[in-house]
Amino acid sequence: MYAAPCPSCGAQVEFHSAASVMAVCGHCRSTLVRRDVDLDNLGKMAVLAEDRSPFKMRWRGRYGNAGFELIGRLQLRYAEGFWNEWYARFDDGRLGWLSEGSGLCYVTFERALKTTLPSVDDFQVGMQAKLDGQAYTVTNIENAECVAAEGELPFKPTPGNATPSVDLRSEKGFASLDYSETPPRAYIGEALELADLLDKAAPNELVKPKRVAARNFKCTSCGAPLTARNGEIHAVGCHHCGAVIDPDSPELKILSKARAALEAPLIPIGATGKLQGKTYAILGFLRRSTKVEDIDYSWDEYLLHSDDAGYAWLTCSSGHWNFARPTVRQPEMESSSTRVTYMKRTYRHFEHSEAQVKQVVGEFNWQVKIGQHIKFDDYIAPPYLLSREQSKTEQTWTLAEYITAEKVALAFNPPKPLPEPEGIAPNQPSPYGESRLYYMAMAAFLLIAILLQMGFTMASKHKVIWQDEFTINAETFDTNKATYTSKPFQIPPGDRNLVIHQSSNLDNRWFYADLALTNTKTGETIRLGREVSYYHGVDSDGSWYEGNNGDEAMLNDVPGGEYLLEMEIEADPQPQPLVNRVALIQDVPVWSNFWILLVVILIIPLFCWLRSNSFETERWADSDHPKGE
Numbered sequence: 001m002y003a004a005p006c007p008s009c010g011a012q013v014e015f016h017s018a019a020s021v022m023a024v025c026g027h028c029r030s031t032l033v034r035r036d037v038d039l040d041n042l043g044k045m046a047v048l049a050e051d052r053s054p055f056k057m058r059w060r061g062r063y064g065n066a067g068f069e070l071i072g073r074l075q076l077r078y079a080e081g082f083w084n085e086w087y088a089r090f091d092d093g094r095l096g097w098l099s100e101g102s103g104l105c106y107v108t109f110e111r112a113l114k115t116t117l118p119s120v121d122d123f124q125v126g127m128q129a130k131l132d133g134q135a136y137t138v139t140n141i142e143n144a145e146c147v148a149a150e151g152e153l154p155f156k157p158t159p160g161n162a163t164p165s166v167d168l169r170s171e172k173g174f175a176s177l178d179y180s181e182t183p184p185r186a187y188i189g190e191a192l193e194l195a196d197l198l199d200k201a202a203p204n205e206l207v208k209p210k211r212v213a214a215r216n217f218k219c220t221s222c223g224a225p226l227t228a229r230n231g232e233i234h235a236v237g238c239h240h241c242g243a244v245i246d247p248d249s250p251e252l253k254i255l256s257k258a259r260a261a262l263e264a265p266l267i268p269i270g271a272t273g274k275l276q277g278k279t280y281a282i283l284g285f286l287r288r289s290t291k292v293e294d295i296d297y298s299w300d301e302y303l304l305h306s307d308d309a310g311y312a313w314l315t316c317s318s319g320h321w322n323f324a325r326p327t328v329r330q331p332e333m334e335s336s337s338t339r340v341t342y343m344k345r346t347y348r349h350f351e352h353s354e355a356q357v358k359q360v361v362g363e364f365n366w367q368v369k370i371g372q373h374i375k376f377d378d379y380i381a382p383p384y385l386l387s388r389e390q391s392k393t394e395q396t397w398t399l400a401e402y403i404t405a406e407k408v409a410l411a412f413n414p415p416k417p418l419p420e421p422e423g424i425a426p427n428q429p430s431p432y433g434e435s436r437l438y439y440m441a442m443a444a445f446l447l448i449a450i451l452l453q454m455g456f457t458m459a460s461k462h463k464v465i466w467q468d469e470f471t472i473n474a475e476t477f478d479t480n481k482a483t484y485t486s487k488p489f490q491i492p493p494g495d496r497n498l499v500i501h502q503s504s505n506l507d508n509r510w511f512y513a514d515l516a517l518t519n520t521k522t523g524e525t526i527r528l529g530r531e532v533s534y535y536h537g538v539d540s541d542g543s544w545y546e547g548n549n550g551d552e553a554m555l556n557d558v559p560g561g562e563y564l565l566e567m568e569i570e571a572d573p574q575p576q577p578l579v580n581r582v583a584l585i586q587d588v589p590v591w592s593n594f595w596i597l598l599v600v601i602l603i604i605p606l607f608c609w610l611r612s613n614s615f616e617t618e619r620w621a622d623s624d625h626p627k628g629e
Contacts, residue, residue, distance in 0.1 A: 053084050053100060054194060057151050062199035063107050066092045072151035076144040076163075082232065083144065087153055095154065097187060098197070099176075103310045103326045105197055106174045108189030117186070120164045120179045125395045129168060131186065136168035136175055137330060139395045169330035193328050194310075219243055220252045228363060229283075235367045237284065237360030239269070244360045244369055256370035258359055263287070266316065266414055267302060269362040273411030275323055275403075280304035280312060282412070284362030290355040290376075303364055311365065314408070315400065319418070320425035321408050322385060324400035331379075331386060331397055338625075340379050340386060342399070347379035347386045350426045350623045378426060385427035402427050424619045432612035442605055449597050457589040465491060466565075467583035474575050482578075486565040488520055489584075493560025496587040499552055500565075505579045506534040506549035511571035513580075517555070520562045528553055554588070 059070045072087030086098040088107075099106040115131050120141070123129070127138050143162040164179040169191065178185040215228045221243035226236050228247040235255060236245045242258025265285040272281045282302050289298035299317035306312070313324040331342040338349040357372045379386040383402040388395065402425060405418040421428075466489040472482040491498065500515060510533035517526040530553055536545035571578055620626055 055084070055086055055098070055100070060199055060202035061098075061197040062202075063090070063197060066090045066094070067199055067202070068096070068098075070098065070151075072149070072153045074149050074153065074157060075147045077147045078142040078144045082147070087151065096189070103312075104328060105192045105194055106176075106189060107192060107197075108174065108176060108187035111186050111188045113186045117177060117184050120166060120177075120184075123166050125393060126390055131168070131175055131188070134170060134173065136170050136173065137395070138166060139169045139330075140167035141165075141393050142167075171330050171332050173330075191328060191330075215247060217245075217247065217252055219245060220254055221245075221257060232365045233283075233363040235360070235364040235369075237286070237362055237364075237368075239264075239361045242359065242361075242370070246367065255367060256360075256372075258370055260358065262359060262361070265300065265302070265361060266416070266418060267314075267408075267412045268415065271412045271414070273408075273413070275304075275312075275314075275407075275411050278306045278309040280306045280309075280314075282314075282362070284360070284364045286357055286361070286364075286368060287359040288355040289358050290353040292353070298358065303362070313398070313400075317425065318423055319405060319421035320428060321403050321405055322400035322425075322427070323403050324385075324387070324398045327386070327397040327399050331388075342386055342397075345381050345384070347381045347384070349625065350378045350380045350385075350620075352377050352624060380427045382427045383429045400427070402429060423622070424615065426619065426623070428619070430612050430615045430619075432608045432615055439605065442601060445601050446598070449594065449601065453589075453591070453594045460589040461496075461587040462589070463586045465489065465584050465586050467581070469579065469581040472569060472571075472578045472580070474573055474577060482569045482571075484567040484569070486582075488562050488564055491558060491560050491563055491584070492586065494587075497590065498555045498558045499585045499588045500528075500555070501550070501552050501583045501585055502530070502532065503550040503581045504532060505576075506532060506547075507576075508535050508537075509533070509572060509574055509578075510547075511569055511578060511580075514568040515553075516566040517558070518564050518566065519559070520564060522561070524559075526555060526558065528555075554590075 055070055057070060057073065061068055061070075068088045068090040070086045071089050074085040074087070076083045076085060083101050084099065086100075088096050088098050090096060094109060096107060096109040099108070113132055123138050123141055125138055125141060129136050129138060141164075143164055145162045146157045146159045148159065149157050161180075166177040166179070168175040168177070172190050174189050174191045176187045178187070217226055217228075218224065219226050219238040219241065222238060222241035224238055224240040226238060226245060226247075228236055234246065234248060236247055237243075238245065239262065242260075242262050244255040244257070246253045246255050265282075267282055267285075269282055269285060272279060274280070281304065283305050284303040286301050286303075287298055288301065289296050291297075299315060302314040302316075304312045304314055313322075315322045315324060327342060329342065331340040331347070333340050340347050340349075353376045355374060355376060357368060357370050360368055360370055373391075375390045377388040377390075379388075385400040385402070387398045387400060389398065390396075405421065408414075409418050466486070468486055470484050500517075502513070504511070510531065512529065512531045514529050515527065518524070530551050532549065532551045533547040534545070534549040535547055536543070538544070565582070565584070567582070569578070569580070
């Protein structure tokens with residue numbers, strides 16, 4: 001470490017990295033340039049704008065296997081807000097950058113690329129680009145202006161100068177191209193959540209946002225009192241006249257003004273509530289609208305902020321609510337553009353739209369304007385909705401989760417009851433959707449039924465206890481009905497069933513049999529009638545047939561003993577003799593109960609499937625893919 005007194009105030013200024021060429025005195029904010037052992041004073045550095053950064057100088061974190069310390073900071077301003085770039089010295093000797101914005105953190109290292117970079121004007125938001133063979137998507141094109149700096153930096157910043165830059169994302173990667181020099185500088189790394197950078201062994205804690213006095217001023221359109229609670233607020237919407245004011249401009253410039261009468265938000269500005277374990281305050285409210293087939297559709301968006309979790313959104317459309325945050329990773333787009341993958345979950349394209357801002361009330365951390373247009377592509381995997389928002393300079397992805405109006409009301413306690421949901425939301429969970437536990441239970445019951453039936457079938461003896469065959473000549477039917485009486489036979493005792501099985505030589509013919517099974521000792525008789533028919537032929541539609549030349553009748557609880565079987569047969573007279581074979585089979589497996597049980601088991605999931613299919617049909621009816629393809 002190198003240290004020298006500040007030429008302006010005499011305070012000691014430290015350089016923790018040999019690569020640092022500039023430092024800002026922490027006492028008098030003089031900008032000092034290191035030249036060997038001397039410090040040159042280049043003048044005063046502007047005071048850093050108050051923001052909600054969770055980091056501070058000398059903050060220690062961990063990236064992968066290496067710890068790091070923040071030794072410098074650049075504060076940049078782009079068209080719609082602020083951006084912090086922290087200069088970091090890593091324990092393994094590397095020097096890199098930690099950026100923060102859109103609720104995420106970005107760790108990058110300068111890299112000399114083999115790829116020849118085109119002009120900044122050749123980039124367009126949403127286009128694909130390759131850096132040293134790695135595919136990226138262009139997500140942001142900005143002119144960033146240095147506002148202030150602190151600590152030590154590897155170069156001399158020039159406050160007030162606009163620097164063109166291009167940001168790119170891949171699924172896990174992040175790249176930033178700085179066009180302030182020729183050739184441009186490239187910084188390669190990845191996007192992370194704040195929790196990924198915390199070092200449990202480090203003594204520091206995250207910086208709590210400063211409680212600064214709010215800026216109070218009057219609307220330059222109607223004179224109503226307005227407030228900007230901190231330096232991160234760059235637009236304030238007047239709830240009286242609908243004007244949107246720039247609180248950073250000395251003259252409080254009007255950014256835009258509503259053209260229609262204002263509607264009060266369902267949840268008042270300033271309300272606080274707890275969602276997903278974090279306490280959020282509602283900072284602002286805006287209404288967007290889109291036109292489909294000359295019909296205007298609108299929805300509301302509430303900007304939320306939590307000291308612990310940063311910014312988030314609460315949206316409401318036709319009484320349906322969603323809680324949304326920016327994505328950590330860049331979703332992977334399939335070649336068809338109808339599906340994307342994010343965090344191992346596949347989302348299907350629901351609709352494309354172009355929306356504009358209709359109304360703005362409250363505070364926003366970017367310069368939102370009435371009439372501002374943005375393109376949307378929504379992809380769904382209920383209860384989640386993945387939304388891509390794209391303008392000429394920026395592309396962002398937001399992940400929303402469906403929440404009920406009851407949860408919103410419980411969290412924020414609105415003054416009036418929230419409206420009932422209308423229709424079906426794109427990512428609304430189906431009440432008839434699949435339940436893993438339910439279907440596992442159904443599968444278990446079905447498996448048990450199959451195993452039981454297999455056990456009964458294997459245990460059944462299927463024993464033939466008597467059989468005979470007899471022939472009835474054609475002339476018999478010309479006079480009277482044919483009859484047949486068997487010789488006595490034994491039926492073994494037991495509670496097992498008994499099947500009377502018949503098979504004949506029927507061919508385009510029918511016969512009807514009256515059967516009587518009589519116990520020779522008790523005289524008890526079991527009677528039943530059976531009709532058997534079989535017809536077939538060929539017509540203009542091809543071959544056909546109906547019926548069967550065999551028949552089975554099952555009897556239960558037949559007592560054991562000696563029996564006779566008597567049959568009286570009536571048939572249509574034909575020249576050929578009728579041959580009938582009869583067999584009595586005991587202990588035959590019964591399948592009817594199994595099929596009834598199977599229907600009972602399957603009827604409930606079938607009903608749920610039909611209702612679910614109807615629900616999905618209604619869901620997709622309002623999308624760009626009405627058949628859900």
